[in-house]
Amino acid sequence: MHLNNNVTEFILLGLTQDPLRKQIVFVIFLLFYLGTLVGNLLIIATIKTSQALGSPMYFFLFYLSMSDTCFSTSIAPRTIIDALLKKATISFNECIIQVFSLHFFGCLEIFILILMAADRYVAICKPLHYMTIMNRRVCGVLVAMAWVGSCVHSLVQIFLALSLPFCGPNVIDHYLCDLQPLLNLACSDTYVVNLLLVSNSGAICTVSFVMLIFSYITILHSLRNHSAEGRRKALSTCISHIIVVILFFVPCIFIYTRPAATFSMDKMISVFYTIGTPFFNPLIYTLRNVEVKNAMKKLWSKKLISDDAR
Template sequence: MQQNSTVTEFILLGLTQDPLKQKMVFIIFLVFYLGTVVGNTLIIVTIKFSRTLGSPMYFFLFYLSFSDSCFSTSTAPRLIVDALSKKNIISYNECMTQVFALHLFGCMDVFILIFMAVDRYVAICKPLRYSVIMRRQVCVILIIVAWIGSFLHSTTQIVLALRLPFCGPNLIDHYCCDLQPLLKLACMDTYMINLLLVFNSGAICSSSFVILIISYFVILHSLRNHSAEGRKKALSTCTSHIIVVILSFVPCIFIYARPPTTFPMDKMVTVFYTIGTPFLNPIIYTLRNAEVKNAMKKLWHVKFIMK
C-alpha cells in the first residue's frame, strides 16, 4: 500500500554504469548465485536423505542453507538481470517486496546462527544433558520461533518503508531496495525513522554478534577439559561457525548500526553479505566438516550406483 507518494517506480543505478563492467558483473554474480543455489541445495539434500546427519546441528544447518538460498535470491537475480538491462526499473510494490524478503531471510540467518551456537554450547559444556535439552521437539520449536521473529522484524521494516512518501527523484543509488537508500529519496524528515532502523536492525545485528562471540569464547574455554581428539573435532566445528558468524555479522553491523552516513564501499559491503556470504557458507561447512563430506560422498555414490 503506497502512502502519500507520487512515485510508482524506481530506477536502480546498480553497481556500475560502465557497459564493460556491467558484463563482468553479470558473469561474476551469475557464477556466485548458481554456486550458492547448487551448494546450499547439495547440503539440504544431503542432510534430508543422510542417516548420519540427524543431529540438531545439521537440523539447523538444513534451515540455514535454505535461508541462505532465499536470502541470496532476494537480491542476486535482480542484480544479474539488471546488469544487461539499459534501464533498471523496479516498481514500488516490487521494491517493497524486496525489502521484506531481504530482512525476513537475513533475520532468519541471525536466529539460526544463534541456535547453532546454543547447540554447540550444550553439546560441549553440558554433554550428559545434550539429548534431553536439544531434543527434536525443542529444535522444531526454535525454528518456529525463528520464523515468527523474522516475520515480525521484516514486518517492522516494511511498515517503516510504507510510511515514506516519495514525491521527487526516483533514482536509487544501489543495486537493491533497502531502507537506507530509500530514506534518501523520501520527501520528509527521516531522522526518527533512521533512529528506529538503527535500534531495530542495528541492535539485532550488534547484540547477536556480541552474544555469539561471548558464547564461543565460553565454548572454547571449556574445551580444555576435553580429550585431544574431542578438542580437535569441537574446534573444527566451532571454527566453521565462528567464520560464518564473522562473515555474516560484521558487514551487517557496518551497514545498519551507524548514523545515516553514506560511504563509497556501502554497495560492496552489501554485496558481500547478501550474495558473497550465502555463497561461502556451504563451502565453509563442507570443506571443514568431515561428516558432511562423507555423507555427501556416500549419498551421491549410492545414487550413482543405483543408476
Template sequence: MYGNVTEFILFGLTQDAGKQKAIFGIFLILYLVTLFGNFLIVMTIKTSQTLRCPMYFFLFYLSFADACFSTTTTPRLIVDALSQKKTISYNDCMTQVFAAHFFGCMEIFVLILMAFDRYVAICKPLRYTTIMSRHVCGMLVILAWVGSCIHSSAQIFLALRLPFCGPNVIDHYFCDMQPLLKLACMDTYVINLLVVSNSGAICMVSFIMLLISYIVILYFLRNHNAEGRQKALSMCTSHFIVVVIFFGPCIFIYTHPPTSFPIDKIVAVFYTTGTPLLNPLIYTLRNAEVKNAMKKLWCSKI
C-alpha cells in the same frame, strides 16, 4: 505511501558498460554455485540417515535461508547488469525489502541456534539429548521464523510510511531501508533511528551473544582431551568464520549514521552474496561427516 513515485531505478554497482558485463558473468556464476551448494546440503541432510543430530537440523535451515536470501537480491543484480531499463515497481521494491530482511534475520537466528547447540554439546554433554530434543529444536526453529517475520514486518511498516515525490533513483543494487530513506520527501531522522534500533540492534546484540558463547565454549574446552578439543574447535572455527563474514558487514551497514558511503554497496555484497556462497563451502570442506554423506548421496544417484 506512494507520493508521485510508482517505480524506482536501481543504480546498481556501477554504470560502466564494460564492468556491467563482468558483473553479469561473475555474479551469475556465484549465484548458480550458491544455489547448487546450498541445495546440495539441503538434499544431503534430508536424505542422510547419519546427519540426524541437531547441528545438521539447524544447518538444513541455514542453507535454506542462504539460498532464499541470495535469491532476493542477486538475480535482480544479474538482470540489471545487461538491462537498459533498470526499473523496479514500488510493490516489488517493498516486497524485496520484506524478503531480504526476513531471510537475513532468519540466518542470524539460525546461527544463534547453532551456537547454542555447540554450547550445550560441549558444556553440558550429559544433558545434551534432553535439552536438544527433536521437539525443542523444532520449537526453536519456529521461534526463529516468527522472530524473522516480526522483524521484517517492522521494516516494511517503516518503509510503507515513507512518501516518495522524486527523484526515484536508488543508489544501490537492491531495495533496502537506507537508500530509500535518502529518497523520501520528509524528515527521516526518527525513522532512521528506528531502523538502526531494529536492524542494527539485532546484528550487534546477536554478534555479542555469539562472541560470549564462544568465549564460554573455549573456557570449557580446556578440560577436554586433545582429540575432543580438536574436533570441537574445528566445528566452532567453521561457525565463527561464518559469523564474522556475515555480521561484520551487517553491523557496518545498519549501525552507521544516515549517510550513504560509496563502499556501502560493496560491503552489502559480502552478506547478500558472499555469505550464502561461503556457508556451504565452509561447512562441507571442514566437515568429514557432511562430505561422506554427500559422497553416499552422489554415488546412490549415479
C-alpha cells in the same frame, strides 16, 4: 499507507553504469548465485537423505542452507538481469517485497546462527544432557520462533518503508531496495525512521554478534577439559561457525548501525553479505566437516549405483 506518494517505480543504478563493468558484474553475480544454489541445495539434499546427519546441529544447518538459498534468491537474480539492462527499474511494490524478503531471510539467518551456537554450547559444555535438552521438539519450536521473530522484524521494516513519503527523486544509488537507500529519497525528515532502523536492524545485528562471540569464547574456554580428539573435533566445528558469523555480521553491523548517509563502499560491503556469505557458507561447512563430506560421498555413490542399475 503511501497515499502521499507519486513515485510508482525506482531506478536502480546498480554497482556500476560502465557497460564493461556491468558485464563483469553479470558474470560474477551469476557464478556466485549458481554456486550458492548448488552448494546449499546439495547440503539440504544430503541432510534430508542421510541417516548419519540426524543430530540437532544438522537440523539447524538444513535451515541455514534454506535461508541462505532464499536470501540470495531475493537479491541475485534481479541484480543479474539488471546488469544486462541499460536502465534498471523496480516498481514500488516490488521494491517493498524485496525489502521484506531481504530482512526476513537475513534475520532468519541471524537467529539460526544463534541457535547453532546454543546447540554447540550444550553439546560441548553439557554433553550428558545434550539429547534431552536439544530434543527434536525443542529444536522444532526454536526454529518456529526464529521464523516468527524474522517475520515480525520484516514487518517493522515494511511499516517504516511505507511511512516514508516519496514525491520526487526516484533514483536509488544501489543494486537492491533496502530501507537505507530509500531514506535518502524520502521527501520528509527521516531522523526518527532512521533512529528506529538503527535500533531495530542495528540492534539485532550488534547484540546477536556480541552474544555469538561471547558464547563461542565460553565454548572454546571449556574445551580445556576435553580429550585431544574431542577438542580437535569441537574446535573444527566452532572455527567454521565463527568464520561464518564474522563474514555475515561485520558487514551488517557496518551498514545498519549508523545514519543513512551513503558511503561509496556501502554497495561493495553489501555484496559481501548478500552474495558472498550465502556462497561461502556451504563451502565452509562442508570443507571443514568430515561427517557432511562422508554423507555427501555416500549420497553420490548411491546415485551412481542406482544410475548404473538402470
